[in-house]
Amino acid sequence: MQQTPSKLEVWHSPSADDLGEDHIEFLHRLKVPTWITVEGKDSSRTRAIVTLLHGNEPSGLKAVHTILKQQLLPATNLIIIVASVNTALYPPILSHRFLPWEEDFNRCFNAPCNTNQRHLAADIASRLTGAAPEAIVDTHNTSSHSEPFAVAVDDHCVTQQIAQIFTSKLVVIDQHLGTLIEKANSVSPVVTVEFGGLMDPNADRLAFESLVSFVTKRHLFNTEPVPMQILHHPLRLEIDESSEIHYSSSVQDDADLTIVNTIDQLNFQTVKAGTNIGWLGRSGLDGMRAVNARGDDLMHEYFHDVSGFLTTKQELTIFMATTDPYIARKDCLLYFTPTTP
């Protein structure tokens, strides 16, 4: 069984001819997780783009390939980390978030450092610490339809100034999940950008245009941030990994939970109290949790069982709702924040 390499390869100033014609050829040239450097106009400063922490999320990969191919001159020195190259190359190409026998790589940036993936995460973190970029952006696609949004661990002025190059929505997480942004934030301001669904051409377009702006803007921090929609203290709606969950427009009789298959249309929408988002199985709300950053389960504060429906108990803003049962079981069904009075 193939294992993710424990260290990054390093590639300084790749020439356009060496990059392949498209992002697929680019992956074949890279072969393994790679740290790419490009010299910029102002070599006293550095910015960094991390892409492909998840091997099936191509918008950032396509954008950095085009940026490198066009030999765009960055405003500052530029680091591009193409992370899960081996995962993306595992057939069929760009189809695995992570290899089935490994972990979600964006949950490996915490202790312990006891696997190849976790050594690779530590290598990325220590190289970023050494390079001390003035800004880091970590590019992703959502597993279902969503407007683009940024995720960070704080809403400091510099965080907002980076985030708004990409989107007007910022989610501030306080959960400790082992993500890159938790690790890197002590070094440099860092945001994750979710450009939209992984098949969405708008996500590819936004990734390219906004990353060009991130790379070429002379200064990121010399203007006041404009107001953004900022969502604090999100909770995660989780279900036991062993549960049988379906996404459908009608109830699946044997399932523990059937979620309405258009739930992703609610992403970043305000959902009123009393909204049915799915059907519960025989065991009702058992096996479901609504978890805050402290690990408290507040399920019964926000959801209830109304005649077999999974129903919201108060007004919520929902986001990162997936329609992928695998993600729902392995990670979570959705995030939400209560619409506080």
Ligand SMILES: [Zn+2]
């Ligand atoms: Zn991702």
